[in-house]
Amino acid sequence: MTTRFFQSLALGAAILLAGPASADSLMPPARYANTQLDDPRQEAKASALMETLRCLVCQGQSIADSDAEMAGDMRALVRQRIEAGESPESIRSWLIERYGNWVTYAPPVEPMTWPLWAAPLILLSIGVFLARGRFRKKGR
Structure with missing residues (x-):
C-alpha cells in the first residue's frame, strides 16, 4: 500500500514539474x-x-x-x-x-506616475540636506 502511495506521489510531482518545462508552444x-x-x-x-x-x-x-x-x-x-x-x-x-x-x-508623466518621477529628486534633496548638515558640524 505504501509503495503504491509513493509511486502516485512521484508521478504527481513529475507531472507538476513538467508543466513549466513545456510552457513554450511547439509552433514555429x-x-x-x-x-x-x-x-x-x-x-x-x-x-x-x-x-x-x-x-x-x-x-x-x-x-x-x-x-x-x-x-x-x-x-x-x-x-x-x-x-x-x-x-x-x-x-x-x-x-x-x-x-x-x-x-x-x-x-508618461501623469498624476498616477508623479511619485515615480518625483522620488529621485526628493531623495537627492534629502541626501544633500543631510550631507550639508554633516559637513557644517565637522567645519566647526
Whole structure:
C-alpha cells in the first residue's frame, strides 16, 4: 500500500514539474520574430522601437534582447506594422493601450506616475540636506 502511495506521489510531482518545462508552444516563431526587414531604414525604426519596449515575460529585458516566445511575437508585430507603413509612435500607443504603461521603459508623466518621477529628486534633496548638515558640524 505504501509503495503504491509513493509511486502516485512521484508521478504527481513529475507531472507538476513538467508543466513549466513545456510552457513554450511547439509552433514555429512568427515570420519576423528573428528575421530583419529588407529595407534597412524600416529595420532601423523597428529596432529603435523594440529597444524601448519591455518584454512582458522577462520583466527586465527589452523585446529586442529577450528570447521569450512572447517577445518574438512582439518583435514580429512591430516589424509587420513598420513594414505596413505605421509610425513607431502609433505602434507604441497601440501596445500601451493593449498592455498598459508597463510595456514601455518611458512611462508618461501623469498624476498616477508623479511619485515615480518625483522620488529621485526628493531623495537627492534629502541626501544633500543631510550631507550639508554633516559637513557644517565637522567645519566647526
